[in-house]
Amino acid sequence: MTHGLAHDTELTDRQFEVGMLTRVEGEGSLTLHVSDGEVVQARLGIFEAPRYFERLVVGRTPDEVIDIVARICGICPVAYQMSAVHAFESLFGVEVSPEVRRLRRLFYCGEWIESHALHVYLLHAPDFLGYPSAIELARDYREVVERALALKRTGNRLVAMLGARPIHPLTVRVGGFSRVPMREELMSLRRALDEALEVALATVSFVAGLEAPRFEREPRLVSLRHPDEYPMNDGRIISNDGLDIAIDAWRDAFEEDQVSWSNALQARTHAGEVYLLGPSSRLTLNSDRLHPRAAEALASIGLADEIRLNPFWSIAARAIELVHAVAESIDIIDGYRRPDRAFEPGTSRPGVAAWATEAPRGLLFHRYVIDDAGLVAAAQIVPPTSQNQAAIEADLTAFAPSILTLPQAQATHRLEQLIRSYDPCISCATHFLDLRIEAPVR
């Protein structure tokens, strides 16, 4: 189950390595070195090969950028397209129609459903139930896996309905969509969504019944917050320790630096503090904005504190967000009126286009410099995983002592499970333009 060398030495001085993290998206590794019960080094290595996306979008038009950044990640392409399109629209002063704004949320709901269903059931649940994968899980709990696939299918159908296909959708453009669906088309998903809501609720009770490893810490949580919506593609950037900045002002509070063991940059606050993004942060900071159905579900399992304090419980946060995304999708479809125009015309203007949206894995920040020709001159893309990377390493350091008594393989698996609980999206994480260089940890 673990790769690379995993050798037992005396308990006081141990090395844990996972050469290739599995059931995560992209290629990463874990190195944890413990000496005299002290963690001297915890590294989440990212050896996913660099693809230089910030450079690839230079000299491109905004609409081309929207197509290109989707390719950063096959699991959350919608998120990349949303952060980019909102950034451009904010610079160009394009006001999308209310219908299109709702369709964008519906689009995002589809991706949350697909991504969370994938992670909860196919990637994360096997850890709790002691299976190497959902394939083996299906042998004993076929109906559970079929349920998961049905839920995931509905999410994918939503994305495909608006974006033509679930992976790398192709209809997003500045001002709206290249095509918006007929009402009948959306209604054709209505029944699937009703079933999906049942499944999502069942998922909540399913995860509530799981047993998570004991581990508590008080992380700094960051997410978007909107006056009256559960945050997706609008609002302000806030934290549980008082941060409250505009959605395009990420750089006022955070910065990235490069470390030698990773092809991803790590983000910290200007003060050098680590922080955590993702479902647990979103939920903790916005539980009062949940759809009533999701709020009920959360109340019924009452795991709010666990979700905040124990990273393993992020699976519950995802389950709650599944309920929210499905319930909101139903509301949007029921109220849908096809807009006369699929997109508002917009005219490019030079300047800085910046925006952040809530990818399934957390805050995704894009910043583009547009030149006089209307082409991108420079770009910065800060995905959630690179921002979480430092927090994950901090948590590994904090968690390690509790597993030192376990046999090597079991301990290593625990560490891998901890990493998986952040749903790291590693190919996303690989590529970023940096601002300030810090000497790498040696």
Added chain:
Amino acid sequence: MVNPNQTAYFLPRGDLDLLIQSLRSDDRDVVGPHVRDGALVLDEIESATDLPVGVGALNAPGRSNIVEGDGTRVFDQPPGAMSWKRWTFPPRVTQAVWTDSEGPIPARQIENPPRHITRKAFLGVRACEIAALRIQDKVLMGGPVVDSDYVARRNDNLIVAVECAVAGGTCFCTSMGTGPEVTDGFDLALSELDDGFVIRVGSPAGWLIVEELPVTPATDGQLADARASVSRVRDQMPTTVATEGLPQQLIAAAESPRWQQIAERCLACTNCTLVCPTCFCTSVSQHSDLDGRSASTERSWDSCFTLDFARVAGGNFRPRTADRYRQWLTHKFATWTEQFGSFGCVGCGRCITWCPVGIDVRDELMAIAPPSADPVRIELPIRTPIQEQHRPMPWVPATVIDKRRETADAVTLRFRTDYAPLLAGQPGQFVMASLPAVAAPPISVSRFHEDGFELTIRAAGAATAQICALERGEILSVRGPVGRGWPVEQAIGRDVMVITGGIGLAPLRPLLDWLIAEREHIARIQLSYGARTPADRLYTDELAKLARGGIIEVAETVDRAGPEWLGRVGVVTQVIDRVMCSCDRTVAFICGPERMMQATVDVLHERGVPDERIWVTLERHMDCGVGLCGHCQLGAKFVCKDGPVFSLAELGPAFAIEGL
């Protein structure tokens, strides 16, 4: 108030919707022009408001734009993006469906999937499109084998024609003699006037509709206006393609450098063929589910512009875009006339409008085949009656009763069947062999028996490999015998040269059987057989026995051999050019790779054997075997039904020209 002696009526503009409603109340789906996504398409019409009222369209090579038209007029557009074949000959049709109780591979067939074909009324059919429907009728139900799906869909279409009031920038129906006047082939024909429509009745079905409408007899003035309107269109459309002598001109220009020049612009994207209202080529694809418990075949529109279209084992007959464009253009404007008695083009201009790079077929034709001196007029076919006696050729089961290995990768399978036509097959005919979920390749019959037939197959691909793997007792579905075989009677009283190579001996074996049975009527039988190596020869024992008995002269040769081989080495042409034949009495039957046959023919010509007595069997890609899928065309010939056996005299230059 309808008077049976009266055939022309007037319907006020405001009552057009009544026409649509009466068509619908006649239990028909009405299909007509409609504007969608900024383009003129054909779609289901529920009321007059769905029609393109006050809309015009400007067509030019590679361009089509919807424009503001006359506020109230409905039909002031040239033909739109789609043709009616979408409804009479849909892009995709599921054919056979198989299911199986225990798997893993489908074994039981559900009869053809039930078709729910609703009665349709086509509203707004232009003169050129009526001509196009007739042409497809001729192709798909003119026999000998009909496309039963097409017949079912064509049955009971109600045609509400509309006479054009404007000419599009790419229209050339006047050149092709198909319009703009609507003369016949309709149930109702509308001519749009400013205040309404002159309706002509063309059939009893049309009567029933008109009787329900608040029409008045058309006045002479209204009739005159209608005539004036359409004649204006004729004047707007100068004759741009001189069709007289065009077929001969095109055939003569087969080697014109212009083909390569067009190929530099042509994208081979298939748009022209798929928007064309007469193009009928299709391919059959195989579908099956993952555990192989069910399978189906699907017929879908294909085009002579795709690479796979002319693909065969060993290569491709039209690898270059120039070959494909020439095939398309010469088929439309030359060989079609020989096949079906009319041009394959009706001058609707779609191939010009919808060419993404604006290639104008009118200009290309005039550049390649400028008007000629000796005109030949070609008439449209009269409306083709559905041929009741013609039936789709059935698939029948044949049981493997014997299996013999011939070479490392070839076997001979003996099948039993009680299907009489198969038992009465002629030497040189072939069968289509169906492997659900895999393919349905054509395979020559290598011997006929009273109770069945033999196939000799080389495992050259997935399908042939699986046929080779059949064992005694297993069953293969076949359709046939198809094709025209060897003209055996030609052998009577003559010296017969049978010249072949490799697996090519298989289709000649039934011929040898016949010759041997008729031995006393035949002066001399010489078999020249080339193979790659000694191990690649077929039927070695049989041939040895025949040779020993002096029944036939057998000269075998191989391309290469080790020292253990004491027989001939060299290509088959080196055998026959040493043969001292009295060639004035010789008839030659040849089968092998086309290049080998060409070399052989050269030698035979040298020896003075006339084209009439040189017979070859050709290989082409085939998806149906009955002349409907269009893949196997060689010039004006369908290799599957006109061949595969041809005399050189029949083929003419077609045999020698690359890429036809």
Added chain:
Amino acid sequence: MTATGIPLTPRPQPNPRWAAARRPRVGVVKFSSCDGCQLTMLDLEDELLAITERFEIVEFAEATSNRSHGPFDVLLVEGSISTSDQAEEIVQLRHQATSLVAIGACATSGGIQALRNLGDHDAFRKAVYPNPQWIEALATSKPVSEYVAVDAELYGCPISGRQLLELLTALTVGRRAQLPDEAVCAECKRLGNPCILVTHGVACLGPVTRTGCGALCPSFGRGCYGCFGPRESANTPSLGDWLRTIGYGDDEIAREFAKFNVGAPAFRQMVEDKS
């Protein structure tokens, strides 16, 4: 043609290159890519369980913690080769695989990251990383076929789930996978879309792009951007000339082709000619 009344049929043999008894061993590995193509298999929700029953998934890091270094009956390879480690690993994997199938634009043409093949790699590295010396990568991003022989290729960014299923099904029944090499236009016309290039003058690469996606872009109101790569005899110069005649600038035309299959010769040539 019509196929009527086929009463009985033979059982096609399993792929002769496999022992009939055991389930074929399938591996899924990735190099430089976004994971979208392997995710396509997980997105076959209706067939996924059937696939795992018909095949033994022995390596698929994104989906299972069970690992294998081979041997594989079928190895699906996602991603382009863009580091020297990858160049070595793909050779090792080739030795372990009976059939090696490259899946997706990255594996078949180098992907969007192949844009660096046209430029100066160091410039790319410096543009993104403050300490480029820590970044180990080749100057080029190349398709798998540049390093080892591939038995089949699935095109697309991402690949089509239908084509992936066709490939797997074809392997099980032993037929030639039906992956047509015709233009996107053919499917677009079967769907009944009026040509978007002809009606709206929108740049559409459909005529030179391989089919397989289902003509999604034109069906959703935009021009094809060539994510399945060039088809056989793709006449890109002619399309380029036409785009210029309807008002596109050379730089715009170059950018149309400089996307997810920029590594494919027919597209790359246009980028180099026009920029």
Added chain:
Amino acid sequence: MTTSPHRLGTLEDKLAAAWLTHGVRPHMRGVLAALAESRPVAAGQVLFREGDLSDFLAVVLAGRIGLRLRVPERGPVTILTVEPGDVVGWSAVVPPYRATSTAVALADSEVAYFNGVELRAALDEDDSLAAEFYPLVLRAVARRLEGTRLQLLDLFSQRWVEPW
């Protein structure tokens, strides 16, 4: 085409019946017959080896002569058989007069044997003989070239091609 090695008739008759020489005008055929002598060749007998100086030319009258090339890794390969009526050893009249392959009798055969030196001398002296004779050799060699080209195309190769 019967290939019995025991045909009757004079050498001149046999040359008249041979594919190579049947077109030759009768009196020239006489001249040729005078230059030639009929020789039996036993199966297995090597007439000459690749690279040898070619000291004779022969028209095969009966039997079969195999022309072989040595391919060290694959052993000898028969690339062509010379059948009755055809010529073997044409290199005897074409500089540099060296055999281009090894000739072995694959069956008991009979040939019309022309001594190379004498033949060349006769051709040098008698222009009309040369004018009659060289085209025959050219025709035979040209035919072999054609055949070799077709062999190169390997038309019956067993490639795994899948049209369906």
